[in-house]
Amino acid sequence: MADNPVTEPRSRRRFSDATALAAALRPSYPVYCFRPHKVRAVARHFVETFPGKVVYAVKCNIEPRVLGWLAEAGVTAFDTASLTEIAAVRERLPDADALFMHPVKSRAAILAADRVYDVSTYCVDSMAELEKVLQVARRRDLKIFVRVATPGGGAAFELSIKFGATQAEAVEILDRVAEEGLQAGIAFHIGSQCLNPRAFRTAFAVIADVWRGTKADVREIDVGGGFPVAYAGQPVPPLEDFVTEIVEGRREAGIDEDVALLCEPGRALVADGCSMLCQVHLRKGDRLYLNDGVYGNLSEPYWSRVRLPARLIRPEGINGGVSDAPLQDFTIFGPTCDGNDLLPTPFRLPADVSEGDWIEVGQIGAYGAALATRFNGFFADAQVELADEPPDTA
Structure with a gap:
């Protein structure tokens, strides 16, 4: 009733x-x-299964109540791509962490994120974008993730076509981050609705050379999203299979286990x-x-x-x-x-x-x-x- x-x-x-x-x-x-019970249950399972921080990709669904239900399930950080998304997170969840992870941002957006919304984490995939952040942001406790292009893994939507530095470019950008005394991270994205867990292991093989080649002390790796949803007639592997490939991919790449992992699920949490x-x-x-x-x-x-x-x-x-x-x-x-x-x-x-x-x-x-x-x-x-x-x- x-x-x-x-x-x-x-x-x-x-x-x-x-x-x-x-x-x-x-x-x-x-x-x-x-x-609400479905959103909470799915998010709780993700938080309990993924061996790191779960960062919700706000672009999938910006509804304030959805953000609240995710937070109730243990999601404390949010991947944002615009000032509108940052504002939505700050308004609904003022204590949550908002990460500005769009690799291309306007100077005005960086300025507002820095001075109005107190954002400290940014993603770049070019030296020009890094210079933009360095010139506009006043704070110097910045954390910069450098996004690396990785091979297509059979996803419905490939993202490295548009975003991602080459390995050589990523090393150069990370070295500059280190010179500025900022915190450094590496990010990649295997594409949206990826049905192949092995794509994560392949991506780690690509970023391994970047991690070893840079002077930056990289302490976080963002594996992005891509976790699929089982649509009608389209079965998908369980989340645990993707987590296994991520953990094994990091091990095979020789990346230290104390390097923290982040992921940016969107579709998988709220569909x-x-x-x-x-x-x-x-x-x-x-x-x-x-x-x-x-x-x-x-x-x-x-x-x-x-x-x-x-x-x-x-x-x-x-x-x-x-x-x-x-x-x-x-x-x-x-x-x-x-x-x-x-x-x-x-x-x-x-x-x-x-x-x-x-x-x-x-x-x-x-x-x-x-x-x-x-x-x-x-x-x-x-x-x-x-x-x-x-x-x-x-």
Whole structure:
């Protein structure tokens, strides 16, 4: 049962599940469905499993309550890429550590991070960027991570195409960090949604020469993100397999065990923590037109070709109640006037799905709201909390 949907503040609306939500509100608009217990559980497992500091990548989901739930689970540091993200962390969690890990920053952003938000940790991948930080930041207790380009590891999104110094460049930058008397670290990123744990070991083999070749006393290594989520039809190795490769990679590289490890998971921490309740506004044969789509919160299938889990939500008394019809694949269109507002992967739903039914789409906690636009005036801002488990990915 829900709290009173009329008098309760939006941030406190709670329902047992999406069916109770649909029965109470009958929304014609998309609704974000957060599951705080899921966010906390996943984050707690990550904190307990990773042999170092877990630094959440804020870009995946900047929602203040998500940041709070992560902190409650033991995440005390946050990877930020902009002043907006830094401000969000400082406002919600003033005692948390905000790391400015975008390798390319404006001078104005560095100035504000240094003097307004008290940021001391920065990432660079070029000598020019290091000089920028040195010239703008006043404080001299800075910690500088130098990001090194590593080979592609079969990730959905390769990042070393855009960021990362060569080994020789990294040694030169780290030596300059040492000359300035600053703390030094090495960072890399194997790419987003990487299904191959071995990619971490390969990356350590690359940075080993950097670690040995620099005059800097490198005491921290940031292994970045890349930890995958098990989307529908896409099983992934357990987190423990990735941790094993990280630990073994460090050992094989000859890097001292007392060199601390950091990681920057984003997707892996929050993807399962939020779903979206959408409504069917029209059915044309095996085509469904929803009130959310690729210009809204469902862009992840478009970019990464993953299949999001979906289930029919039909409260008792609506369209005949719960359906026992056989399942079939439906092509999904979003609400905008653009013909490209089409999901590349279908939803498998009961064959009698009709106008007015709701569909709960899972795993939008990462890059759902973060990539949503207001194209054609369609957008979602209604938020609730649910107590059940998210849609099954089978």
